[in-house]
Amino acid sequence: MNQFNDQESGVFDDALLTTLGRQAIELPSWAFGNAGTRFKVYGTPGTPRTIQEKIADAAQVHRLTGLAPSVALHIPWDLVDDFGKLAAFADDQGVRLGTINSNTFQDDDYKFGSLTHVDPAIRRKAVDHHLRCIEVMDATGSRDLKIWLPDGTNYPGQGDLRGRQDRLAESLRTIYDRLGPDQRLVLEYKIFEPFFYTMDVPDWGTAFAHVTALGERALVCLDTGHHAPSTNIEFIVAQLLRLGKLGSFDFNSRFYADDDLIVGAADPFQLFRILAEVVRGGGLDDGSPVAFMLDQCHNIEDKIPGQIRSVLNVQEMTARALLIDTESLRAAQDAGDVLAANAVYMDAFYTDVRPALGDWRESRGLPRDPMAAYATSGYAELIAAERAGGVQAGWGA
Ligand code: RM4
Numbered sequence: 530m531n532q533f534n535d536q537e538s539g540v541f542d543d544a545l546l547t548t549l550g551r552q553a554i555e556l557p558s559w560a561f562g563n564a565g566t567r568f569k570v571y572g573t574p575g576t577p578r579t580i581q582e583k584i585a586d587a588a589q590v591h592r593l594t595g596l597a598p599s600v601a602l603h604i605p606w607d608l609v610d611d612f613g614k615l616a617a618f619a620d621d622q623g624v625r626l627g628t629i630n631s632n633t634f635q636d637d638d639y640k641f642g643s644l645t646h647v648d649p650a651i652r653r654k655a656v657d658h659h660l661r662c663i664e665v666m667d668a669t670g671s672r673d674l675k676i677w678l679p680d681g682t683n684y685p686g687q688g689d690l691r692g693r694q695d696r697l698a699e700s701l702r703t704i705y706d707r708l709g710p711d712q713r714l715v716l717e718y719k720i721f722e723p724f725f726y727t728m729d730v731p732d733w734g735t736a737f738a739h740v741t742a743l744g745e746r747a748l749v750c751l752d753t754g755h756h757a758p759s760t761n762i763e764f765i766v767a768q769l770l771r772l773g774k775l776g777s778f779d780f781n782s783r784f785y786a787d788d789d790l791i792v793g794a795a796d797p798f799q800l801f802r803i804l805a806e807v808v809r810g811g812g813l814d815d816g817s818p819v820a821f822m823l824d825q826c827h828n829i830e831d832k833i834p835g836q837i838r839s840v841l842n843v844q845e846m847t848a849r850a851l852l853i854d855t856e857s858l859r860a861a862q863d864a865g866d867v868l869a870a871n872a873v874y875m876d877a878f879y880t881d882v883r884p885a886l887g888d889w890r891e892s893r894g895l896p897r898d899p900m901a902a903y904a905t906s907g908y909a910e911l912i913a914a915e916r917a918g919g920v921q922a923g924w925g926a
């Protein structure tokens with residue numbers, strides 16, 4: 530018997546359901562556009578042509594799961610004349626606008642760096658782009674500015690590694706000082722790509738150093754696809770939560786690199802371990818500073834069901850993580866009983882929570898099986914017909 534789940538009846542305790550009820554997973558606008566690899570981008574019937582159509586599709590995910598109340602924007606991909614009007618449109622669709630993601634990875638001027646560039650004019654241009662993103666946040670009411678920098682080098686000797694860090698710190702300081710009192714800066718790290726010798730924010734330690742220097746409203750964004758193979762990601766989660774500097778997740782899954790596949794699809798046990806540390810570290814507590822977002826592309830699968838599957842994967846592994854019998858686990862850990870402690874952990878992971886989650890969804894007026902509900906909703910056929918003309922949105926447009 531564990532503290533959340535009456536094994537005999539197989540139902541969840543109220544404490545678990547209250548925690549699940551708080552869960553919100555933000556969807557990326559760019560997941561609804563056509564994506565692919567550098568070899569080919571595949572189209573899908575009904576793919577959105579505008580940010581408004583992306584928001585309408587994201588709203589279907591929330592309507593069927595109750596898990597995805599906000600949509601992250603990418604600037605300039607989702608640039609519009611009136612963000613206040615776009616926020617009102619999102620509200621009409623039953624969702625709100627969330628994280629604003631900057632983009633310095635598609636401008637020729639940034640070939641040798643953006644916020645780290647040796648030329649102060651280029652750095653100023655990159656800083657100004659981020660100040661424009663904050664203006665968007667002011668209009669949308671967004672809390673988080675997400676900065677993922679593509680800055681890096683391809684060859685030893687190409688750049689002064691320490692000088693790049695100093696310029697980065699100075700640029701981030703200018704951006705951070707522009708934030709409003711309720712706004713945050715989340716700095717995302719990535720071990721490689723687009724550059725292969727060094728990235729200027731390659732790992733959690735570098736991101737932690739910079740956000741610690743900036744102040745309390747600067748935090749780290751952990752993208753689950755941004756680590757070297759065999760990295761213990763849940764250790765980073767535990768450490769950043771312990772240090773009070775885990776701001777957000779970009780969830781996806783990978784087999785080889787930053788594949789941006791459906792979260793949990795490659796390794797559901799890793800997702801469980803990550804969420805177990807989130808639960809243990811208070812990341813799902815009321816008032817937690819941790820934001821949960823998907824950062825994925827759907828290259829060959831339909832986008833809306835791909836996003837539904839993703840948020841359900843996170844919910845299912847969260848429910849399993851909440852089933853860990855923490856009292857028995859602590860007792861076994863303190864006793865040095867390795868196998869008993871591992872058994873407590875695996876007992877929760879091996880619990881099939883889908884029937885209980887189905888019951889819970891029905892109790893909240895949601896479809897028991899959101900994937901099946903979408904498949905029979907007719908929405909896919911509707912948008913394929915409605916959007917037959919026009920130019921489908923690509924990953925970056
Ligand atoms: C990067 C990183 C950023 C995302 C871009 C599109 O690998 O994950 O979060 O905005 O991709």
Ligand code: MN
Nearest residue numbers: 717752779824
């Ligand atoms: Mn990301």
Ligand code: MN
Nearest residue numbers: 752754787824
């Ligand atoms: Mn990525």
